Amino acid sequence: MRVVLAEDSAILRDGLAALLGRRGHDVVAAVGDGDALVAQVAALAADGALPDVVVADVRMPPSHTDEGLRAVLALREAHPGLPVLLFSQWVETRYASRLLAGDARGVGYLLKDRVADVGEFVAALGRVAAGETVLDPEVVGQLLGASRSREDGLDTLTPRERQVLDLMAQGRSNGAIAETLFLSYGAVEKNVAAIFTKLRLPPDAADHRRVLAVLRYLGAAD
Known part of the structure; x- marks a missing residue:
């Protein structure tokens, strides 16, 4: 590089x-x-x-x-x-x-x-x-704490989905998330898909849903 x-x-x-x-x-x-x-x-x-x-x-x-x-x-x-x-x-x-x-x-x-x-x-x-x-990870934790009160669909996530989204916010790939949480790759994909659905992030070639989900989680985007 x-x-x-x-x-x-x-x-x-x-x-x-x-x-x-x-x-x-x-x-x-x-x-x-x-x-x-x-x-x-x-x-x-x-x-x-x-x-x-x-x-x-x-x-x-x-x-x-x-x-x-x-x-x-x-x-x-x-x-x-x-x-x-x-x-x-x-x-x-x-x-x-x-x-x-x-x-x-x-x-x-x-x-x-x-x-x-x-x-x-x-x-x-x-x-x-x-x-x-x-x-x-410390930045993620503090940004998350600042966004607890937002009405953005985060309260609909399960504890496992929150774990997955937290690791997404740290920049982890699905494979790395699976390894960290001792899940199958397929299980992580299902959790990620559920997160997109609950946060109302439909497929759209103009947007990067993974990034949008992280921004929602951190309170950095409406």
Whole structure:
């Protein structure tokens, strides 16, 4: 994969670049703030060489609030579908919700603690680059807690269907869900189909029902 990194800590930035390089990936740019990230991706796009995925910290200079988030949102607007993986020191549900509010395919949000698990981080990066939605389990838990009061069909789900949807929200495939819950693949498919039905998400080639179900679950979409 061709990767662009944005992280204001030079030590972490260089460490991530080295880590990805050892795993066979090409870090084509590594920058320290949101403006530089937008400019670097624009330059690559002008050369017809968009990266396969962008990795950015949420908080970067100058204010250390949401510069990284705003940068990746601008990039997704300029380059629809560009895969982006944000990471943060803390769970910040308002930022995760803003990231997920548009097309959530090819979007990831992880806590920095996950980066310490090299295998998990690289696997998440690959899934985001492939167009999947990958969310940290702690982010899922807090977003779910914020959406408990919504009248959106979630109260019709069985406990098993909620387990399946929770794992879907973490970016797990049906095969991975089956392995985690000790179910057959067919049983997972039946649960997923029931979730779509109960959340009133009919088949539609214009929408990605799996992503819509996750957004409903997290309270990030009406």
